[in-house]
Amino acid sequence: MDALVEVTGLTKRYGDTLAVDGVDLTVLPGEVYGFLGPNGAGKTTTLRILTGLIAPTSGEVRVLGGMPGQSGVLGRTGSMIESPAFYPYLSGLDNLRLLAEYAAVPRRKIDEVLDLVDLTDRARDRFSTYSLGMKQRLGVAAALLKDPELVILDEPTNGLDPAGMRDMRRLIRELGSGGRTVLLSSHLLGEVQQICDRVGIIAAGRMVAEHNVEDLRAEQELVVRATPRDRAQSVLAGFGAVHRYDDTLRVQVDPRRAAEVNRVLVEAGIEVSELRSTERALEDVFFELTTEEKADVG
Amino acid sequence: MSGSYRAEVLKLRKRSAVWVLFGAGLVLSLIFGYLLPYLGYVTGDENPQTDGVPRSEILRGMLPERVMDNTIGGYPVFAGALALVLGAIVVGGEYTWGTLKTILTQRPGRGAVLASQFLGLATMIAVWVLGIFAACAACSVGVAAAENTAMDWPGLTAVLEGLAGGWLVLMTWCLAGAVLAVAFRNVALPIGLGVVWILGVETLLAGVVSSLLPDLEFLSDALPGANAGALVFSVTGMVAADAPPGVRDAVGGGRALLTLLGYCAIFALLAAWTTRRRDVT
Numbered sequence: 001m002d003a004l005v006e007v008t009g010l011t012k013r014y015g016d017t018l019a020v021d022g023v024d025l026t027v028l029p030g031e032v033y034g035f036l037g038p039n040g041a042g043k044t045t046t047l048r049i050l051t052g053l054i055a056p057t058s059g060e061v062r063v064l065g066g067m068p069g070q071s072g073v074l075g076r077t078g079s080m081i082e083s084p085a086f087y088p089y090l091s092g093l094d095n096l097r098l099l100a101e102y103a104a105v106p107r108r109k110i111d112e113v114l115d116l117v118d119l120t121d122r123a124r125d126r127f128s129t130y131s132l133g134m135k136q137r138l139g140v141a142a143a144l145l146k147d148p149e150l151v152i153l154d155e156p157t158n159g160l161d162p163a164g165m166r167d168m169r170r171l172i173r174e175l176g177s178g179g180r181t182v183l184l185s186s187h188l189l190g191e192v193q194q195i196c197d198r199v200g201i202i203a204a205g206r207m208v209a210e211h212n213v214e215d216l217r218a219e220q221e222l223v224v225r226a227t228p229r230d231r232a233q234s235v236l237a238g239f240g241a242v243h244r245y246d247d248t249l250r251v252q253v254d255p256r257r258a259a260e261v262n263r264v265l266v267e268a269g270i271e272v273s274e275l276r277s278t279e280r281a282l283e284d285v286f287f288e289l290t291t292e293e294k295a296d297v298g
Numbered sequence: 299m300s301g302s303y304r305a306e307v308l309k310l311r312k313r314s315a316v317w318v319l320f321g322a323g324l325v326l327s328l329i330f331g332y333l334l335p336y337l338g339y340v341t342g343d344e345n346p347q348t349d350g351v352p353r354s355e356i357l358r359g360m361l362p363e364r365v366m367d368n369t370i371g372g373y374p375v376f377a378g379a380l381a382l383v384l385g386a387i388v389v390g391g392e393y394t395w396g397t398l399k400t401i402l403t404q405r406p407g408r409g410a411v412l413a414s415q416f417l418g419l420a421t422m423i424a425v426w427v428l429g430i431f432a433a434c435a436a437c438s439v440g441v442a443a444a445e446n447t448a449m450d451w452p453g454l455t456a457v458l459e460g461l462a463g464g465w466l467v468l469m470t471w472c473l474a475g476a477v478l479a480v481a482f483r484n485v486a487l488p489i490g491l492g493v494v495w496i497l498g499v500e501t502l503l504a505g506v507v508s509s510l511l512p513d514l515e516f517l518s519d520a521l522p523g524a525n526a527g528a529l530v531f532s533v534t535g536m537v538a539a540d541a542p543p544g545v546r547d548a549v550g551g552g553r554a555l556l557t558l559l560g561y562c563a564i565f566a567l568l569a570a571w572t573t574r575r576r577d578v579t
Contacts, residue, residue, distance in 0.1 A: 048399075048577075048579070051399075051403045052402070052403070053403065053577065053578040054578060054579065055577060071407055074403060074404060074405050075405040077403070079403045084400075085396030085399060086395075086400065087309060087395065087397055089312065089314065090309070094308065097308065098308050098309060099305075099400070099404055101301040101302065101305035101308070102301060102302050102305050102401055102404035102406055103301075103404040103405045104301050146404075146405075
């Protein structure tokens with residue numbers, strides 16, 4: 001299956017600052033790909049490169065088989081980069097009209113996308129009077145105007161209220177299930193977990209992991225509640241990495257070794273009140289990966 | 299390209315600031331071309347502003363035969379400043395609102411987007427010129443009718459030359475505003491710098507050069523304002539004594555025309571080069 005987005009060794013440097021450092025990224029047709037990372041990790045810079053807004057310092061980038069920013073590629077890509085930017089003195093409808101003129105899109109598409117993002121009733125109001133949620137929805141409508149094969153959305157739920165976030169996520173999921181390929185960036189783990197098929201995690205400009213969401217979550221560990229906890233932690237360290245989590249310890253070890261873990265703890269005079277296996281939350285994986293990256297960089 | 303052009307025209311047509319600037323240019327043209335001279339004319343010898351100028355001369359300046367003087371006489375300075383503001387707000391607004399990234403992620407390339415913007419501005423400047431011409435023509439007809447004098451119009455060629463010359467003057471300043479906006483990715487700074495240049499620096503430089511450094515006059519004669527004034531002077535055929543501020547025969551009409559065309563080309567190429575090379579952040 002040919003990738004719609006192929007990025008190899010992408011680097012972007014601003015003076016002494018390395019914003020993106022050797023990122024590799026592959027987005028396959030029909031998937032919803034989550035580009036996850038903390039603020040300032042390099043997500044928006046990467047997406048700007050993919051849309052041709054900025055030029056990479058080095059590395060190879062192919063989007064829909066062409067170079068980013070080429071007319072043919074832009075015509076098949078819909079995007080919303082950072083906050084949605086429109087002409088404040090024009091109505092939402094007029095903003096879409098002029099984008100339709102730029103993109104050579106028939107005007108009937110405007111009504112379609114306005115309906116899709118539920119903005120038909122406010123379409124004739126000035127953009128400057130829109131709430132943040134309406135602005136985001138208009139941004140998505142603009143991204144869909146060209147009926148694109150690839151949709152690139154940068155933090156699409158930013159600033160939305162819970163209902164708006166839910167609607168936006170449902171819309172993105174629908175786009176993905178409708179055969180479109182979606183690449184979205186987010187710093188919200190739950191969001192990525194809910195709507196993405198695959199995820200790339202970026203931290204400090206470097207890609208630290210690229211997996212199926214389920215694979216990342218499927219890594220299991222043992223949750224241990226024991227006293228005294230400090231002694232238990234040092235004993236458990238012999239099995240694998242141990243993290244404190246509230247009043248429990250989490251050990252990265254194959255859950256099939258639970259009996260052995262229990263025996264060793266008891267033999268060491270430690271009282272074990274809970275021992276169970278658990279699936280790791282994406283949040284844990286994310287923090288683990290991004291913390292390791294920070295430590296490496298530091 | 300035609301779609302991009304239509305989009306630019308839509309943006310300009312619906313932007314109130316564009317019409318406010320046009321309105322300011324129109325009102326200033328009518329005030330200085332007709333209202334103040336007419337007040338001077340009717341108050342006659344009691345008006346110190348028109349002391350020594352025959353009333354018949356004041357009247358003649360408002361009649362249809364001099365309509366081109368009043369239409370484009372103010373272009374090198376105050377209307378030029380308004381055109382510069384137009385270029386700066388239209389192009390600079392794309393940076394301050396962040397809309398440049400929105401339009402550059404549609405289908406057309408950067409060169410096509412910028413070319414469409416300039417074509418849209420050229421169209422709007424033409425609307426300004428025609429609008430001011432129509433208003434001045436209407437006023438001159440009104441004055442001629444009120445004073446019961448003959449309505450002698452300039453020849454068609456003179457009108458077309460005047461309109462084209464006026465359009466080129468305004469377009470030069472408009473592109474200057476646009477290239478400053480691209481350079482600074484902003485609206486306020488280009489307007490500030492440009493207006494100070496048009497209204498102050500050029501006049502000051504010309505004054506210093508002519509009084510203290512006459513050997514450097516060739517430099518001040520190469521400035522856009524000097525050539526704008528010279529082109530207007532040439533196409534209207536006005537006499538030096540009647541010329542409004544900024545209009546003088548610093549250089550010949552042909553040279554002024556070529557110099558302004560050169561400035562337009564340089565401004566457009568600089569804007570295109572910068573836009574194509576620079577990251578849109």
